Amino acid sequence: MKVEQNQDLEMRAARHSALGDPSRLQIVDLLTLGDLSPTEIAVAMGMNSNLVSHHLNVLETVGMVARSRSEADKRRSYVHLTASALADLIPGRTERAQRVVFVCTANSARSQLAAALWATRSSIPATSAGTHPAEHIASGAVATAERHSLPLAEGKPQPLESVLTESDFVITVCDSAHEELGVSGDLHWSIPDPVRTGSDDAFDTAYDELERRISDLATRLATT
Template identity: 55%
Template sequence: MKTEPADVFQSRVAKHAALADPARLRIVDLLILGDFSPTELQAELGMPSNLLSHHLRALEAAGLATRHRSEADKRRSYIRLASGALEGLAPGVEYGATRVLFVCTRNSARSQLAAALWGQVSEIPSTSAGTHPADRIAQGAIDVARRHGVDLPEVPPRGLEGLDGGDFVVTVCDNAHEELTGLNGVHWSVRDPLRINTEEAFENAFNDISSRISDLAPRMRAA
């Protein structure tokens, strides 16, 4: 009988071993829908920093989590769930919302793309906003949306004036996340394509957002 390769099997074993610890399973539950800094995880879990570091190292070693530096505060890092880490082990619907609001700093690329992509996969309304709106949508965002056949509405960047209490807020930018506090929602640490402003940078941001939306949409329900 043919079985999976030994290295694939061992990878599964390592993931199951890591998830067998209650604290690590709770961390993964938090990471499923968004990214957290170690400090934010400490606050959520009420866990000493040395113990949290131990659990994060175990999750990274098992291929369940990755980390990278914040684009805003370089002393800060974000932990995210590794792509495809759980393969069907994710929990079911957890969040309800009347609308999903995607936020970045300028509302000129990432949040605009996220709102457009959301409209393709969910009946829950979505919109986007910026903490410091730009004058216009970035041409790179328009181009990448066109390449992927996504209808990017021709609306100018806007601020947070329309924020509603029933909104589920998804910050797709480290600067916006670190500027805003106390909002109902999650954070996605998506790299700013305008920092490099190349076709590849916009493709990477588009693919990251698209993947995350595919994970989040099935776990949302209309409130």
């Protein structure tokens, strides 16, 4: 037990040491609500790519960040905080919104589940839309919602242009939608498309990740 406690203390100390650099602390603050590519981090911080790479390597070494390959542009990667990155640490970023709009390409799975989950965690209104909406909600998403006793919104997937207003807080949950919209979104969550695989495990993994992120964001997103 004492060995495990010492190991935990050493890991916590390593994370605090990594965050002792102002630039790395700023990177973590940027990532507390959404995923960013290294290029997006460089632009946000006004820093050259080599220095960003160095800071990301330090954060990755202490287990605070991980990277995933974009499903859309295979040359691009996204950086996200690991599930334990902020254990015993206090996130530093908060936001305000009148309404949340979850966006993916087809508006048939991830964005539908996200909007339904949000309604169980926050009183701020939420809806979903797609950049290229499908004809219907994916059967896998419907089945996932049923397994988790989560009521999905009725109706067909909606095009983003018919839903979006200037005051909306936009969260893309799809790499393709994020890269299509660019800087017009407020947050991006790089969540693999469960429809590609179609398995229950793929849908449940997406559901669990959405639930984790929404539970965190709901406590830090206030009404305007």
